[in-house]
Amino acid sequence: MDEEKDGYVRETLEIFGGLARGLGTTLVHLFKRNVTEEYPEYKRPLFERTRARIILTRDPDGEERCVACFLCAAACPVSCISMEGAERQDGRRWASWFRINFARCIYCGLCEEACPTLAIQLTSHFEFCDNDILNLMAEKKDLLVDHGGKNSEYNFYRHAGVAMVEGKGAHINEDPPVNVKSNMP
Numbered sequence: 001m002d003e004e005k006d007g008y009v010r011e012t013l014e015i016f017g018g019l020a021r022g023l024g025t026t027l028v029h030l031f032k033r034n035v036t037e038e039y040p041e042y043k044r045p046l047f048e049r050t051r052a053r054i055i056l057t058r059d060p061d062g063e064e065r066c067v068a069c070f071l072c073a074a075a076c077p078v079s080c081i082s083m084e085g086a087e088r089q090d091g092r093r094w095a096s097w098f099r100i101n102f103a104r105c106i107y108c109g110l111c112e113e114a115c116p117t118l119a120i121q122l123t124s125h126f127e128f129c130d131n132d133i134l135n136l137m138a139e140k141k142d143l144l145v146d147h148g149g150k151n152s153e154y155n156f157y158r159h160a161g162v163a164m165v166e167g168k169g170a171h172i173n174e175d176p177p178v179n180v181k182s183n184m185p
Contacts, residue, residue: 051109052126054100056119056140057149064144065119065156068095072111072120080104081111092157098140103133117156121149 037044059065068085080103086096111120130136148154159172 046124050124050126051107051112051122053102053123053128054105054111054138054143055121055123055145055149056098056143057121057145057147059117059155059157060148060153061155062146063092064094065117065148066095066098067093067117067119067156069093069116071114071116075110075114077108077110078104078106095140098143100138100143101136102128102138103136118149118151118154123149 057065066083068083070083070085073079073081073083080101081099083095083098085093087093107122109122112122128136
């Protein structure tokens with residue numbers, strides 16, 4: 001019987017000890033000086049890899065980087081990206097229209113990771129709220145910028161070896177074409 005009483009006493013002491021520790025923490029913070037950051041006047045510095053507003057970038061030649069491969073739309077977990085692909089006279093693919101619903105976007109960065117041409121990039125600009133949800137639908141003209149973003153020197157068509165930019169063997173890290181007749185015995 002005494003062991004049972006000791007168990008109840010021990011449990012009661014643990015409960016009151018936990019309650020005292022919680023009230024002690026509250027009491028300590030009650031007398032600390034408040035730290036208030038006035039948001040519009042003071043903006044906390046953001047981390048280098050902050051992910052916020054999505055932009056569409058251009059390559060060094062000034063052409064749109066997006067080739068409408070739909071990988072960004074496939075990688076998006078909330079399906080907020082939609083587009084339509086088209087092909088120009090010279091054979092280069094592009095997105096005839098591109099749309100992102102920022103009301104649904106969770107800014108996960110999967111679209112940026114999936115893009116083989118570095119066309120989609122996430123910037124650190126996060127201040128774009130609106131009372132009307134329809135204003136959070138961004139079209140291609142709203143997203144397209146006149147620079148290359150984080151990797152401004154990258155050109156997908158020069159790295160991919162597409163013949164429309166330069167001849168075969170003239171692309172970055174590409175070997176010259178092999179003469180098949182010289183390989184014959």
